[in-house]
Amino acid sequence: MDIAPEVIKAKDASFTLATLDTDVKDRALKAMADALDANRKRILDANALDVGDAQKAYEKGELSYSMVKRLVVTDEKIDGMIAGIRDVISLKDPVGETMSTLELDDDLILYQIRCPIGVLGVIFESRPDVVPQIMSLCLKSGNAVVFKGGKEASNSNAALFDILTEAAYSSGIPKGSFVLMRSREDVNTILSMDGYIDLLIPRGSNSFVRYIQDNTRIPVLGHAAGICHVYMDEHADMKKGLEVMIDSKIQYPAVCNAVETYLINSKMASEVLGTLDSRLHDAGVEIRADTVAIGMMPHAIPAKDSDWDEEYNDLIVSVKVVDSVDEAIEFINRHGSHHTDCIITEDRDAKIRFIKGVDSADVFVNASTRFADGYRFGKGAEVGISTNKIHSRGPVGMEGLMIYKYVLIGDGQVVKDYVGKDARRFTHKVLDREFRA
Amino acid sequence: MDIAPEVIKAKDASFTLATLDTDVKDRALKAMADALDANRKRILDANALDVGDAQKAYEKGELSYSMVKRLVVTDEKIDGMIAGIRDVISLKDPVGETMSTLELDDDLILYQIRCPIGVLGVIFESRPDVVPQIMSLCLKSGNAVVFKGGKEASNSNAALFDILTEAAYSSGIPKGSFVLMRSREDVNTILSMDGYIDLLIPRGSNSFVRYIQDNTRIPVLGHAAGICHVYMDEHADMKKGLEVMIDSKIQYPAVCNAVETYLINSKMASEVLGTLDSRLHDAGVEIRADTVAIGMMPHAIPAKDSDWDEEYNDLIVSVKVVDSVDEAIEFINRHGSHHTDCIITEDRDAKIRFIKGVDSADVFVNASTRFADGYRFGKGAEVGISTNKIHSRGPVGMEGLMIYKYVLIGDGQVVKDYVGKDARRFTHKVLDREFRA
Numbered sequence: 123m124d125i126a127p128e129v130i131k132a133k134d135a136s137f138t139l140a141t142l143d144t145d146v147k148d149r150a151l152k153a154m155a156d157a158l159d160a161n162r163k164r165i166l167d168a169n170a171l172d173v174g175d176a177q178k179a180y181e182k183g184e185l186s187y188s189m190v191k192r193l194v195v196t197d198e199k200i201d202g203m204i205a206g207i208r209d210v211i212s213l214k215d216p217v218g219e220t221m222s223t224l225e226l227d228d229d230l231i232l233y234q235i236r237c238p239i240g241v242l243g244v245i246f247e248s249r250p251d252v253v254p255q256i257m258s259l260c261l262k263s264g265n266a267v268v269f270k271g272g273k274e275a276s277n278s279n280a281a282l283f284d285i286l287t288e289a290a291y292s293s294g295i296p297k298g299s300f301v302l303m304r305s306r307e308d309v310n311t312i313l314s315m316d317g318y319i320d321l322l323i324p325r326g327s328n329s330f331v332r333y334i335q336d337n338t339r340i341p342v343l344g345h346a347a348g349i350c351h352v353y354m355d356e357h358a359d360m361k362k363g364l365e366v367m368i369d370s371k372i373q374y375p376a377v378c379n380a381v382e383t384y385l386i387n388s389k390m391a392s393e394v395l396g397t398l399d400s401r402l403h404d405a406g407v408e409i410r411a412d413t414v415a416i417g418m419m420p421h422a423i424p425a426k427d428s429d430w431d432e433e434y435n436d437l438i439v440s441v442k443v444v445d446s447v448d449e450a451i452e453f454i455n456r457h458g459s460h461h462t463d464c465i466i467t468e469d470r471d472a473k474i475r476f477i478k479g480v481d482s483a484d485v486f487v488n489a490s491t492r493f494a495d496g497y498r499f500g501k502g503a504e505v506g507i508s509t510n511k512i513h514s515r516g517p518v519g520m521e522g523l524m525i526y527k528y529v530l531i532g533d534g535q536v537v538k539d540y541v542g543k544d545a546r547r548f549t550h551k552v553l554d555r556e557f558r559a
Numbered sequence: 560m561d562i563a564p565e566v567i568k569a570k571d572a573s574f575t576l577a578t579l580d581t582d583v584k585d586r587a588l589k590a591m592a593d594a595l596d597a598n599r600k601r602i603l604d605a606n607a608l609d610v611g612d613a614q615k616a617y618e619k620g621e622l623s624y625s626m627v628k629r630l631v632v633t634d635e636k637i638d639g640m641i642a643g644i645r646d647v648i649s650l651k652d653p654v655g656e657t658m659s660t661l662e663l664d665d666d667l668i669l670y671q672i673r674c675p676i677g678v679l680g681v682i683f684e685s686r687p688d689v690v691p692q693i694m695s696l697c698l699k700s701g702n703a704v705v706f707k708g709g710k711e712a713s714n715s716n717a718a719l720f721d722i723l724t725e726a727a728y729s730s731g732i733p734k735g736s737f738v739l740m741r742s743r744e745d746v747n748t749i750l751s752m753d754g755y756i757d758l759l760i761p762r763g764s765n766s767f768v769r770y771i772q773d774n775t776r777i778p779v780l781g782h783a784a785g786i787c788h789v790y791m792d793e794h795a796d797m798k799k800g801l802e803v804m805i806d807s808k809i810q811y812p813a814v815c816n817a818v819e820t821y822l823i824n825s826k827m828a829s830e831v832l833g834t835l836d837s838r839l840h841d842a843g844v845e846i847r848a849d850t851v852a853i854g855m856m857p858h859a860i861p862a863k864d865s866d867w868d869e870e871y872n873d874l875i876v877s878v879k880v881v882d883s884v885d886e887a888i889e890f891i892n893r894h895g896s897h898h899t900d901c902i903i904t905e906d907r908d909a910k911i912r913f914i915k916g917v918d919s920a921d922v923f924v925n926a927s928t929r930f931a932d933g934y935r936f937g938k939g940a941e942v943g944i945s946t947n948k949i950h951s952r953g954p955v956g957m958e959g960l961m962i963y964k965y966v967l968i969g970d971g972q973v974v975k976d977y978v979g980k981d982a983r984r985f986t987h988k989v990l991d992r993e994f995r996a
């Protein structure tokens with residue numbers, strides 16, 4: 123089956139999708155949630171096929187046990203999918219929002235209004251849970267979507283897709299709004315369809331994201347690498363800082379917002395490095411230290427130059443001693459991936475220098491890099507983390523030369539306190555307050 | 560001279576530039592304005608060289624007279640450049656603005672803060688006036704800039720660049736923040752420097768912009784084509800509509816926001832097309848009409864299929880009869896360039912359908928397409944008009960799937976009333992009012 127005609131139909135559908143009233147979309151979302159509930163057996167049966175195949179692959183050593191585990195859909199996971207769709211229903215419809223209003227003259231008023239992007243191409247690996255999440259977010263925001271999940275989950279994805287589209291289309295959503303890609307060839311086909319797809323969101327390995335970036339003219343949202351830093355300043359609260367540093371590394375090392383390099387101010391080195399060394403060693407973390415740090419870290423091995431540009435995604439960390447916050451900033455801007463970087467300090471001037479100077483999407487003060495996440499940022503579901511810097515449409519003045527960064531001011535919080543049983547809950551309360559460091 | 564090391568220096572400078580206080584930037588801008596005033600002779604002498612060369616090229620038939628005229632710098636034009644820089648001083652510094660604040664937990668507050676993009680590559684043709692405009696906008700917004708002006712203005716551009724950079728650097732702006740490209744080879748060099756340049760803004764012919772888009776991985780802001788439409792609805796005020804249609808075409812036909820195609824509702828055709836035909840003919844406009852319209856437009860020639868996808872940038876217009884606002888919307892989404900499109904109607908439902916349905920950066924009601932301009936939109940100077948649709952950074956939730964469109968609700972206003980002697984003035988007053996059609 124050729125995917126191209128389906129993508130062209132999705133573009134057509136997107137124009138109608140952009141005009142739908144909120145209640146039409148919410149009714150469709152409700153129908154989608156109900157359809158999942160009514161079709162549990164169909165989902166579980168399809169999933170059993172995938173899990174069976176995965177089990178065989180695991181036995182042959184072709185797939186890891188954690189991959190097999192992530193693939194499994196249970197009744198509880200279906201409950202989670204349903205709850206996720208209901209969450210999206212409760213989100214405010216952003217389409218049509220007035221962003222600004224300007225009178226140009228008597229009876230000549232300029233409004234700035236939110237509207238959907240059009241057709242999104244979403245390519246992700248692994249878990250079937252993502253199918254309802256992506257479809258519901260795209261529907262509520264009025265975007266059509268052409269998407270592909272992991273090969274291992276193909277039966278589960280197809281079942282979920284069919285159930286969800288049937289429910290959506292029978293509730294007034296334009297037919298063709300959702301397209302499921304079935305193969306890698308489909309992905310290669312859509313990469314050249316820049317006249318029909320407005321934005322690609324690939325999620326997966328660095329090499330996969332780079333392959334996409336290198337082979338399409340369609341704008342790509344996301345990030346290839348997550349090389350994050352924690353800098354411990356000379357005015358740091360050491361105890362607080364150590365917890366943040368450890369959490370940033372070990373709370374979930376396989377993901378993009380885990381730290382890869384610690385920078386330690388030379389005035390703190392003798393006080394910090396010994397403890398840091400034993401904490402990391404106890405946690406099973408391999409330490410790669412520069413020539414200064416290695417003398418104070420008994421368990422460290424020497425870092426190579428290439429270590430400063432590497433994303434380990436593993437229980438490995440590099441450590442470097444620097445002489446000032448400015449040196450830390452310069453190092454981060456040169457070696458980081460402009461994703462998430464953190465300073466540990468109690469000094470107001472150092473905070474401000476770091477916040478202003480670090481050119482990253484997320485700049486944190488005294489808080490774990492692992493907070494860089496759509497759910498934790500109060501956005502509900504997330505489509506990806508972007509290190510892109512462009513964003514404008516229509517006549518562009520000075521405001522179009524701008525992008526934002528997220529500045530998170532904490533007091534030593536760590537993510538591990540916010541997960542699992544008895545987790546602290548986010549308040550996500552909107553404040554009316556100007557930024558202050 | 561190799562441009563690459565200069566671009567690398569600009570990237571370094573951009574990190575410092577992003578951290579400068581407003582008063583440092585404003586002082587530098589004032590010094591730049593004063594320097595232009597103090598160096599009038601140097602500017603005029605350099606310009607005389609360019610104009611002399613252009614005159615010779617004109618005599619040989621290599622350059623149009625209007626090109627020679629646009630090249631000329633006078634004392635009055637220098638006054639304009641100085642006033643332009645002073646305008647930028649009066650603009651609010653966007654760097655560091657708080658866009659949103661969210662408490663995640665006790666003492667864990669998330670702020671969204673504006674910051675510069677980094678290094679911009681700006682490539683434009685023709686007029687030397689653009690040099691101070693671009694430099695002052697980039698400086699105030701904290702961006703470094705690598706730019707190139709038209710070949711014909713090279714002496715003028717170099718003189719302006721040298722005067723302005725001397726003034727800026729001696730007022731505390733980091734050296735290397737501004738780079739002037741001198742040749743087409745320089746442009747080709749920077750196209751591959753995606754590690755150092757964050758955004759390209761090319762202004763020029765469609766083929767030039769497409770060349771840039773096809774030869775770089777750097778995001779390109781702007782537009783290749785400006786295929787704009789005016790649709791006259793069945794509920795149009797004909798008199799009002801005719802003035803808007805004529806203004807949209809003839810007020811300045813060579814630019815991107817001039818209309819290229821009129822769509823006329825079939826219920827209005829017999830009433831409108833005759834008058835439109837004579838108005839256009841009197842104004843020297845060539846009319847290319849579809850098979851229905853041609854019968855009612857004595858001066859028209861038949862439109863070919865290719866006419867619906869053509870940007871004339873000239874006194875030529877195509878005319879098509881459609882049966883409904885929905886047909887008009889579909890035609891515009893298929894054949895337009897998503898730049899600026901207008902409906903003429905008094906009917907609220909038609910307005911809303913058109914505003915929601917047309918997938919363009921600027922969607923107008925009863926107002927000339929020529930209003931699509933940064934100055935008219937109250938933005939001060941403009942860096943370009945973007946038909947891009949992406950814009951996100953950091954964790955992206957549903958809001959990151961959104962872009963905006965500008966909706967302009969008018970009452971028949973035309974741009975010609977806003978230019979020249981005794982022009983109506985824009986009020987540019989901020990209103991606190993939700994969108995209503």
